[in-house]
Amino acid sequence: MAGHVLALDQGTTSTRAMVFAADARPVAAAQREFPQHYPRPGWVEHSAEDLWLTTLTTARLALEEAGLEARDIAAIGIANQRETTLLWDRESGHAVHNAIVWQDRRTAAHCAELRADGTEALLTERTGLLADSYFSATKLAWLLDNVPGARAAAQAGRLAFGTVDSFLLSRLTDGALHATDATNASRTMLYDIRRGDWDDDLLRLFRIPRAVLPEVRDSAGPFGVAAARYFGGPVAVCGMAGDQQAALTGQACFQPGMVKSTYGTGCFMLLNTGAQAVASRHRLLTTVACQIGGRRTYALEGAIFVAGAAVQWLRDGLGLVAEAAETGALAAAADPEQPVVLVPAFVGLGAPHWDSEARGALYGLTRGTTRRELARAALESVGYQTRDLLEAMRADAGLAEGTVIRVDGGMTASDWSMQFLADMLGAPVDRPRVAETTALGAAYLAGLEAGVFPEPEAFAALWALDRRFAPAMAEERRAMLYARWQTAVRRTCGR
Ligand SMILES: Nc1ncnc2c1ncn2[C@@H]1O[C@H](COP(=O)(O)OP(=O)(O)O)[C@@H](O)[C@H]1O
Numbered sequence: 001m002a003g004h005v006l007a008l009d010q011g012t013t014s015t016r017a018m019v020f021a022a023d024a025r026p027v028a029a030a031q032r033e034f035p036q037h038y039p040r041p042g043w044v045e046h047s048a049e050d051l052w053l054t055t056l057t058t059a060r061l062a063l064e065e066a067g068l069e070a071r072d073i074a075a076i077g078i079a080n081q082r083e084t085t086l087l088w089d090r091e092s093g094h095a096v097h098n099a100i101v102w103q104d105r106r107t108a109a110h111c112a113e114l115r116a117d118g119t120e121a122l123l124t125e126r127t128g129l130l131a132d133s134y135f136s137a138t139k140l141a142w143l144l145d146n147v148p149g150a151r152a153a154a155q156a157g158r159l160a161f162g163t164v165d166s167f168l169l170s171r172l173t174d175g176a177l178h179a180t181d182a183t184n185a186s187r188t189m190l191y192d193i194r195r196g197d198w199d200d201d202l203l204r205l206f207r208i209p210r211a212v213l214p215e216v217r218d219s220a221g222p223f224g225v226a227a228a229r230y231f232g233g234p235v236a237v238c239g240m241a242g243d244q245q246a247a248l249t250g251q252a253c254f255q256p257g258m259v260k261s262t263y264g265t266g267c268f269m270l271l272n273t274g275a276q277a278v279a280s281r282h283r284l285l286t287t288v289a290c291q292i293g294g295r296r297t298y299a300l301e302g303a304i305f306v307a308g309a310a311v312q313w314l315r316d317g318l319g320l321v322a323e324a325a326e327t328g329a330l331a332a333a334a335d336p337e338q339p340v341v342l343v344p345a346f347v348g349l350g351a352p353h354w355d356s357e358a359r360g361a362l363y364g365l366t367r368g369t370t371r372r373e374l375a376r377a378a379l380e381s382v383g384y385q386t387r388d389l390l391e392a393m394r395a396d397a398g399l400a401e402g403t404v405i406r407v408d409g410g411m412t413a414s415d416w417s418m419q420f421l422a423d424m425l426g427a428p429v430d431r432p433r434v435a436e437t438t439a440l441g442a443a444y445l446a447g448l449e450a451g452v453f454p455e456p457e458a459f460a461a462l463w464a465l466d467r468r469f470a471p472a473m474a475e476e477r478r479a480m481l482y483a484r485w486q487t488a489v490r491r492t493c494g495r
């Protein structure tokens with residue numbers, strides 16, 4: 001039975017483990033949610049032990065469901081929520097503080113200073129990122145400044161910093177390996193994405209001692225061996241990548257110009273730009289898509305914070321639906337004469353606006369507005385925000401006519417949303433048969449290294465279409481709706 005790969009997908013709200021066969025078929029899966037901690041407004045933390053234990057538990061459950069043992073697993077691949085920052089004691093493996101999650105905004109003031117004093121230009125040039133609390137650097141600086149004794153211990157080499165991939169790897173290998181991959185490193189705001197190394201100027205700027213940093217490796221390659229006691233036998237870890245980059249790989253977007261967009265709680269759209277790190281002129285991020293054999297592939301990325309979360313708000317906040325899936329039928333039945341627009345800036349707006357002060361707004365309400373129009377506005381908001389990203393990508397990288405958008409994530413179950421997306425983008429939207437593209441991407445990286453999966457070209461041939469949504473909206477209507485959205489965003493951002 002050898003020739004299976006175990007993928008660990010450690011996400012923001014839940015941890016999944018999946019087993020894939022050599023033909024990329026998923027054969028087992030397990031998932032566990034874990035608590036979110038909000039110690040103060042704008043702060044978001046995870047318990048490091050929750051991240052570890054849900055990973056271990058789901059991995060064991062998936063192996064059990066597949067009826068497989070450690071010796072049947074050729075390799076482990078890890079995909080993870082990115083940027084989330086951990087600092088742990090090398091000796092004991094214990095985190096010195098909860099993980100500070102990517103959504104956490106406690107360092108927003110620090111980032112505002114970096115923007116005000118002109119440092120952002122240097123940050124962007126070296127790391128491809130923007131001075132935002134989203135990324136790891138200011139979170140790590142906060143930990144070193146606020147956890148008693150942390151700075152001295154870090155300088156003495158007793159503490160290790162890492163994103164979630166690095167922390168899980170350290171646990172799996174019983175502390176033997178302190179490493180990350182280039183995709184995760186590219187989200188820290190400490191890594192020069194063109195030179196492929198930690199940047200001494202940025203380390204000085206954020207007062208980060210080099211001694212805390214992990215070694216940066218290829219996304220597919222040897223990452224040590226998970227100790228025998230975890231899975232009943234040793235298993236090699238052969239791949240790691242940030243979850244959005246893993247999804248780009250799982251969607252087989254290997255060629256420059258290919259685009260994937262993932263719709264979960266938020267939305268992350270990545271465009272493969274090949275060997276070229278394209279500097280964005282429209283406030284997109286430049287990031288490492290993958291590193292194999294020392295060769296880096298880059299991507300342009302647009303991140304929006306609220307996609308499926310707008311549907312969650314209708315369900316849990318307003319109680320307008322009992323199930324997310326009801327929103328499609330409601331939207332279809334909405335009054336076409338009522339121009340209700342939702343700008344879901346619940347936590348500010350991400351790319352390309354980056355307005356952390358903006359808050360959500362609804363426009364066009366009348367006495368005749370019902371939950372049908374609100375449902376339509378929530379689903380449409382995802383299409384409009386994606387159009388904003390695509391326009392920025394077109395302007396930055398000149399996308400080819402007829403570029404197809406490959407989609408994945410929980411919200412792609414909504415046919416209505418996917419059709420509106422295709423209409424608003426004016427581009428075909430392809431939904432693959434394997435929805436778990438993040439786990440598949442992690443499995444692919446590990447399986448490639450272990451010799452289970454074929455070279456990219458042959459793997460790309462395994463990608464199978466579930467459904468294509470072709471744009472069907474008249475151009476005039478498309479332009480009118482998008483103009484209305486842009487007006488709503490301008491008003492929301494006070495511009
Ligand atoms: N049929 C549907 N229609 C609209 N939204 C949906 C539907 N099914 C799921 N969603 C949304 O998709 C999101 C869950 O997707 P998932 O990929 O599991 O997210 P995450 O990995 O971020 O937790 C939720 O926000 C949910 O509201």
Ligand SMILES: O=P(O)(O)OC[C@H](O)CO
Pocket residue numbers: 010011012013080081082083102242243244264265266
């Ligand atoms: O865990 P997800 O799927 O919400 O993804 C989170 C992203 O990696 C944050 O950058």
